[in-house]
Amino acid sequence: MPPRTTRHPRRRTDGLSPERIVDAAVEILDAEGEDGLTFRRLADLLVTGPGAIYHHVANKGELLVAATETILASATSVASVDGLREEDAVRTVALAVFDAIDAHPWVGAQLANPLQPAMVRLFESIGRQVRALGVPEAALFTSTSALTNYILGVGGLNAANARAVENTNRTDVLVTVSAAWANLDPDEYPFTRDVAQQMREHDDRTQFLDGIDLILAGIGALGRSS
Template sequence: MVKNTPRREDALTRERIIEEAIALLDSSGETGLTFRALAERLATGAGALYWHIANKNDLVTAACDAIVARSLGVQQADASPQDIIRVVALELFDAIDAHPWVGPALTRAPWQTPLVRILERLGQQIRALGIPQAEQFAAVSALLGYILGVSVQNAANAQTGKQLGGDRDAILGQVAGAWSQLDADAYPFTRSIATQLREHDDRVDFLAGVDLILRGLQRG
């Protein structure tokens, strides 16, 4: 007996495929993103997807680019370069937190559109700050490395937290308790920040790091 697959009545577009791919990536990760699973969600045949998307790598990159474009689309009228950098950084931090697969997708292909979008937005602000031409590449690299590195690690921490039960306060409390019991001579600094670990705000600390980089660039 042949099983009939319900067919969609609206036209299949690249944009619609990407939106469904994002939903599938969010729910199942990259391992769960297959053309068969995506075709089922779209009520079409897998072959129809290839008219719009070359392969899975192309699809993940396109999905990542859609998320990045939305994050960078926030308007900052009359904002200073510093404020624009902060907004961009926080939007990307939140986007990677909401879509943990975006971080690895960005770092795998530094020459592709999603990362180039970020590079261009940050680079324009570095120029606006008056950073000398010879120092602009290093400045953007430092910012980009910090933003992506911390954002990816934060998303990974959140996933680990879910695996451990999802109670962030309880998990941080356990770690802080362990740190406070470390040998005082061998780990004086780690012991001293145990209370801060328990109470810290990830987004606030992230922006504090961005500000440290910005202050260093302007003093240079």
Template sequence: MTTRARQSVRRRQVLSREQIIASAIELLDDGGEGALTVRALTERLATGTGAIYYHVGTRDELLDAATETVIAAALAARTDPASPAPEDEIRATALSLFGAIAEHAWLATQLTTQFARRPSGPVTVGIFERIGRQVRALGVPQAAWFSATSTLVHYILGAVSQHVRFERDAHGAPGDVGREKFLGDVAAAWQDLDADAYPFVRAIAGQMREHDDREQFLSGIALILDGIARLR
């Protein structure tokens, strides 16, 4: 066996799939999807491309694996391990997903991709299973399980993705003005609108400026849960 071949074997033995995925997540967190390349990953791990392909596969498979890993960790979070109420479990799962996507900005796009490209994959079915079990536990009629669960899932992912885009735009503004200044500028612009053409937008400008993202997110969950309660 040549020296190069022996080194390749040792690398595959030392590196694990989990280590490769963890490094891929670090690259994604640091620079977004564009930062994740097989070359960048091999440089970070001081290994060859063979080890990457052997343990995980292509770049797309790396993205899938990174997404699955982060979502699996988010779904593993629970409230009271004994017997949480379904509503509490839904809120806890929603907040866990909120936190995961807020922490890993690249995840928002990947979740959309997963739902469209891999509807039978572990990410899609994992989220639906976790939320859907609680919808069933709420006593919702079976005929409404899919619509109720879909409404919750789509709200959670859509609201969090919007939050991530908002945070990115706020910090990407000239001078990196930050969230408070960004919201203040938007609120001021809303209040300057024509009173006859935009009375509602002017009225809520202050609320938009002062809102808390997580509280607003949970308010949306509460509204949906109130609607689901009527299905019973």
């Protein structure tokens, strides 16, 4: 009878790298959210042991920071494109972040932390454009915060709404909500009834940029009055 052989679990033969680990983490985060990201789950996906991952990444918090920076890196760098007017640079960054949160909903929660490096870079990117608009020094923080909070707030809300109606046709949802608004009590909800049709026909990205333009108009007025 031939001797029994010991079967060893499958292991990667190619070396791990921080980039490969972060890419795998993003894959898990996109599919399962932050709660689904564990070093055991990551090790399974990478076909390795948790110890090999700890060699490159100290803990889950560090991994989330790196994953967030990877997703936001291109979004926060677009403002440096030569030839862009300050307003257009803000719109470009804003839309890039909006789309990033839409594609990776977990990013929104990470950017709520003011110490998150990607958040600091976003604030810096927006702030430089606001300063270039000639806003008075005393109004720089408030103006930049208004834009940043709007970008993150609307981006996060849009992503949450998308998850809430996942596997449901967006047009059908808007039709249903619009009809419900139109049938509200006219004495208690006159405004909501009046805009019900606009809500039904709106485009999320277009409305988002319209909001950016409203804020920029107010910021521009600050610059002109200085």
